[in-house]
Amino acid sequence: MATTCSVTEIENLLGKAGLDTPMPEFPGTNIVTNPQDIFRAYLADTLQKLVHCDRLVAYEAIQQSNVTGQGDLVIVSPRLRLKNINPKDLVSDLAHKLPRVPPFACPIADGIHLRVLSSPNTLSRLLLPYIHDRCASYGYDSSLGLADAAAPDGPKKKVIVEFSSPNMASEFSVSHLRSTLVGSYVANIHASMGWDVVKMNYLGDWGKQIGLLAAGWQRFGSEEEFAKQPLRHLLEVNHKIEELFKPEHDEVKAAKAEGKDASEMEARGLHAERDIFFKKMEDKDPEAIALWQQFRDATVKDYTSSYARLGVTFDEYSGESQFSAESVAEVEQALKEKGVYEEHDGSWMIDFSKHGAKGLSTAVARYRNGTTSYLLRDLAAALDRYKAHKFDKMIYVVADQEMHLHRVTKCLELMGRQDLAERIQHVVVAKINELPDQFKDATLLSDYLDGCHTVMQTSIDEDTEEPLFVDKTDKSVDLLGLSSLFIQDFTHKRTTPYAVDSKKMTSLVSESGAAIQNCYARLTSKLSEAPANFDYAALDYASLEVEDHAELLRIMAQYPDIAQASFKTLEPSLIIIYLLRLVDQVMVTLDGDDEQVWTDKDEANKARLALYENARQVFENGLRVLGVSPYSS
Incomplete structure (x- = not known):
């Protein structure tokens, strides 16, 4: 079976879809890791020929659209740097002149922007085998980790x-x-x-804090309690010795604030005991x-x-x-x-x-x-x-x-x-400003994790109307609760403080980890009758030109751009914003297909199942890079 793992193989597939090959080249494109670069290159080449600007200027005038239904790529007309031409007039002119041939459909004029949609037929024929060939690596560019970009088999950066x-x-x-x-x-x-x-x-x-802990252990430590719950007992010991130490510490602090010599104070009591033990450690x-x-x-x-x-x-x-x-x-x-x-x-x-x-x-x-x-x-x-x-x-x-x-x-x-x-x-x-009651007494990591389980179980018990596609085992409740912890954090930029909202965090209908996992579970359940393998050369791609399916394809194609932007900024919220768009479109598409008879004997349904299988893969890739394990029954 033909693959899309090399430039030559991709160009063979594009040729069969009616596109001119070899495809145009631009600096910075990597069509083997990012399918959007294919469409960007074709659009930039066409744009340069229409307005007669520098090729690189044409390429850099194109940006990705993040608005569902508003195009895959956007030409920002002022970036073309054309003199004595009104940007809006330029957009109107380009909207008429841009060829309606693969890989593009009808463009949309929007002020100084020209929104360009990819042809659903071309996109589906390219994207589904493209994602299938890469599976877990779809969205990622391993060349970014090379110590020498010119030596693909060479050592990695560490x-x-x-x-x-x-x-x-x-x-x-x-x-x-x-x-x-x-x-x-x-x-x-x-x-x-x-x-x-x-x-x-x-x-x-x-x-020195370990020296103080040792002083506390001599007074309050219990081998029996330590054997039962070591971290919790050490925490109790530490709290007790810190209470004893506080008056001494405050006395020394006050003396120093007044400019006095506190060395004699520090040479006695718990100060001395702490420092002597730490000196023993260092010796x-x-x-x-x-x-x-x-x-x-x-x-x-x-x-x-x-x-x-x-x-x-x-x-x-x-x-x-x-x-x-x-x-x-x-x-x-x-x-x-x-x-x-x-x-x-x-x-x-x-x-x-x-x-x-x-x-x-x-x-x-x-x-x-x-x-x-x-x-x-x-x-x-x-x-x-x-x-x-x-x-x-x-x-x-x-x-x-x-x-x-x-x-x-x-x-x-x-x-x-x-x-x-x-x-x-x-x-x-940034800091987490406020915690719900279920977390306020947490002192260990395990306490936070138990709290997630508790609030998730409560949410499931109280929400009896929303369809639940995951089972209700302790393992699944734990997964949903922990996923909700990750997702609520990542819906905020990492430099933004926020308050944890347990109801929003565990809701099955809001922008939560539980809702994302529930959607993933629904998607995988639809694939229960899918064939083990798809013949991508024989799929009925025309059946995927329906708007809901086409929009899902467009969102799936954007993941490599999103992942690379997230990598450059080390901002996980970019991936969450993307996954929430993917969730919304998956749910819309599934709702539209619910009345269909799901059988792999029907050619149109085979194509839909192939679409859903690859959407599931993109979904999984996004969750895993965030540190979230996808639900499995």
């Missing part, structure tokens, strides 16, 4: 994506939750575009390390289970504890050699205001008792990661860390490691 990164024995906050959701997407979209991805969870498992004291390792192992084990339920995996559970002494020494030596490292009252620090970064203030790198700071450990970690992975890019997906990450990159620059500083990217995620 990216480290650090996300989630909770602190040991501390609450899993909504900021950690959003970092987990967005970070999973960032890793997935890079992998889809051909990058070698290392997913890293950088645990807050080192520092590799066997007992201190054994207790720390017990806490860390339990933390990783518990979180791994919760992440798996969410569908998130990590390649490395790194952490502040994983830095090497060699890299710490390398950082400090470089800072000293560059004249950046300053000693003050026994501590070593960096005054960024002296080095062109006043907004970064002053930061301690090593405390007076010789222990390392968060900043010093992160700098050492950056060196360690580059030595281990030789990454091309390292992305931090975190909230509330802008100052810290600016300090990291500035320090690398001051150390003479501009090469590393330029590889670091901070993907900002």
